[in-house]
Amino acid sequence: MDLASPIRQPAPPRWIPFGETVSIRGQEIAGGGFYLGTPRNYQDSRLAAVDPTLAFSGQADWRGEGLGYWPRYAGLNDRERGTFLAFLNSERRAATVGIGYVFLYFYGLEYRLLRGLAAGEEGRTEGLRILSEVARLQQHYGSHGSFGSYSQKFLAVGRFKLGVPGDVTDNDWSLAQHIKAAQMVMRHQALSADLAFAWAQALTDEARSTTWDVVRPEIKTRFGQLYAQRFGQGLIIKPGRSKLTLSYRWAGPEVGTETIQTDLPDITRSQAPMRPLIALVQQAMGELEALRRVRRSKNGTPMAELAAMPEPLRGNQVPPTFRALVSDLDAALAQQTVAVMATSRLTQGCGMGAPERLGKREATSLIQALEALGFAIEPDVRFHGPSPTPDGHVVVFRLPNQAARTPSAAYAAALLMLQAALAVAGQGSEINQSELDVAVAAIERQFALPESEQRRIEAHLRWLQLNPVTLARLENRVRLLPASEREAFAGVLLEIAAADGHVSPAEIRVIERFYRALELDPARVPADLHHASVGGRPKTAAGGGLNADVIAQKLAETGRVQSVLAQIFNEAESAATAEISSPTPSVTPASVSAAPVEGPSDSIPGLDDEHMALLERVLEVAGDQWSRADFEAACDALGLLPDGAAEMLNEAAFSLAGEPLLEGDDPLYMNDYVRDQLAQTLSDQKKLRL
Structure with missing residues (x-):
């Protein structure tokens, strides 16, 4: 039914106050808040008024797809005018209404507040009502990009005009935030963190990139x-x-830009005060770069996200994925400081399933995830330990607050001392606790380790009892000690062996092997042991205890560094360096003091010609597995025993990259990370010769 009917006397536009009901061509429209009348001149045409002389239809067009970008009431067809009047006569929040109708209503509110308010308290009251109405519209239609932007800026200018403090919660630098910050600067007030962040972010080009949206809250x-x-x-x-001069672009058609001069300081004139804040934004972004990569990756996992979360943001809330694992860890450590746990329980609890092997990268991810939950494990690949075996066990412990994620300078030396001490203490019928206590006390005395590393030493000791280090590997490590420290190191070993009042023949043989590795006379062992048993210690070359810094520095010199740099320095320095850093290839006591076998020009420290040939064969293998039969065939062709050859390759790999090259039995798994390091070392040597 067509509701249109003629009227006789057109009236000029007037504002219909909120709450007032009017009749338009026989149709009552309740609620007010719009202009009503027939425009008589150009000025009137800016009012976005409802012209009662124009007909409208009762057949609604709620989608309003034909309204265009700047709709005008006079330019609507009958159905569209009828729909707009129906919108005004409703609660003005229908989700299905086209945004053009909302804008047409907004144009009138905008003009009224910025140009049409009466002076005094009456005008202010009406202005507050308009601000409230626009804020309500923003709740319902603010998700529409264009309306959300226009309405936000309108509220900022309107609140400033009426002296109303506004809520500033947006991350993006907005007109409201600009005004709020200028007001705080004018009043000599400290900027809130939210305002400082929005302002500094707006001045940081990279921070505005949408690629950072995945970690914007963090x-x-x-x-x-x-x-x-x-x-x-x-x-x-x-x-x-x-x-500060505010520049407001009107939403309504043909009005243009509104310029508002203020008494606020123009805080954008100088960026010097903002440089420290920009630096803080950049620092936060740097700390969250790893988390951003995880969240943007298609292969991101909860474990990877947890591991990448910066420690200050982790808080005390355990993510649901890891609650069962944390419960098990809490129970295991309820009555003890360290506990043995199956590696598989950790990998399953962290969402890794049951991997066939754990390389350095996988082990590091697992360790970092556990750290985020407040726990640590031994062995730890970052603290000179091997990767855990998936079917083996690790030792878990609680991570102290502010614990370092990398070893201190003295930790490597302390670890070597612990491993050697356990090798001596473990040669009796069973490991003697008094000898272990002496070992730990000696380490605490010689090395000023922080609390977190003291706890880690305790955990590593428990792991060593389950997984003893081979004497061959220890001998190779001991040879790295500088001459000035060898007597002191031997003295601690003697003190440990004599701690229980009895030194077994097996312990004596182990100490003799260490003496040979230290280039000390093994014939001295009986006399030195007697001296230690009565409370004395061998006379050291330096006249004092172990120097942790010297030992740590020497242990940090990896085989790769030595092999590359040895060809740069003069011949005398090369010989001296090789003598200190290159472990001898044989692991038997009879050959500890024997001269090393001459190796090829491209070589890895500790490997003779035959083992270098085997290593080159390993590097040629495609994939990361090698059948036991093929490995044994390669060893047989070179006259090598398979088990001994694998041990020699792993010793050299451990010295160079901190991890074994070969793992497992059949097939043998090759560590990709170590293989790359070995290949790179050989490549560097070839480049130096060229």
Whole structure:
């Protein structure tokens, strides 16, 4: 039914106050809040008024697809005008209404607040009502990009005009935030963390990239932490002399831009005060780069995300995925500081399933995830330990607060001392606890380890009892000790052996092997043991105890560094370096002091010609597996025993890359990371010769 009917006397546009009901061509429209009347001139045409002389239809067109970008009431057809009047006569929040109708309503509110308010308290009251109405519209239609932007800026300008403080919660730098920050600067107030973040982010080109949206909340939180640490209650910026001019672009057609001069300082004139804040944003982004990569990766997992989360953001809330594992770890450590746990329980609890092997990268991810939950394990590949075996066991312990994620300079030396001590103490019928206590006490005495590393030493000791280190590997490591430290090192071993008042023949043989590796006379062992048993210690070359820094520095010199640099220095230095750093190839006591076998020009320290040939064969194997039969055939062709050859390759690999090259039995698994390191070392040597 067509509701249109003629009227006789057109009236000029007037504002219909909120709450007032009017009749338009026989149709009552309740609620007010719009202009009603017939425009008589160009000025009237800006009012977005409802012209009662124009007909409308009761057949609604709610989608309003023909309204265009800047709709005008006079330009609508009958159905569209009828739909707009129906919208005004409703609660004005229908989700199905076209956004053009909402804009047409907004144009009138915009004009009224910026150009049509009466002076005094009456005008202010009406203005507050308009702001409230636009805020309500924003809740229902703010998701529409264009309306959300226009309405947000309108609210900022309207609140400033009426002196109303506004809520500023957006991450993006907006007009409302600009005004709020200028007001705080003018009043010599400290900037809130939210405002400081939005402002600094707006001045950081990279931070505005959408690629950072996946970690935007974390960047804001981390910035807030850094901001509080740096500025306490907040940064106070001295206001400049320039005044801020607000530029508001009208949403309504043919109105243009509104310029509003203020008494606020123009805080954009100088960026110097913002440089520290920009640096904090960049620091937060740097800390969250790893998490951003995980979240943007198609292969990201909860474990990887947990491991990549910066420690200050982890909090005390355990993610649901890991709650069962944390419960098991808490139970295991309820009555003890360290506990043995199956590696498979950790991999399953962290969502890794049951992997066939754990390389260095996989082991590091597992360890970092556990650290995020407040736990640590031994062995730890970052602390000079091998990768855990999936079907084996590890030792878990609680990670102290502020624990380091990398070993201290003295830790490597302390670890070597512990491993050697256990090798001596473990040669009796059973490991003697008194000898272990002496070993730990000696380590605590000689090396000032932080609390976290003391606990790690305790865990590593428990792991060594389950997985003893071979004497061959220890001998190779001991040979790295500088001459000035060897007597002191031997003295500690003697003190440990004599701790229980009895030294077995097996312990004596082990000590003699260490003496040979240290280039000390093994014939001295009986006399030195007697001296230690009565409370004395061997006379050291330096006249004092172990120097942890010297030992740690020497142990840090990997085989790769030595093999490459040895060809750069002069011949005398090369010989001296090789004598200290290259472990001898044989692991039997009879050959410890024997001269090393001459190797080829491209070689890995500790490997003779035959073992180098075997290594080159390993590097040629496609894939990461080698059948036991093929490995034994290669060893047989070179006259090598398979088990001994694998041990020699692993010793050399461990010295160079900190991990074994070959793992498992049949098939043998090759560590890709170690294989790359060995191949790179040989490549570097070839480049140096060229």
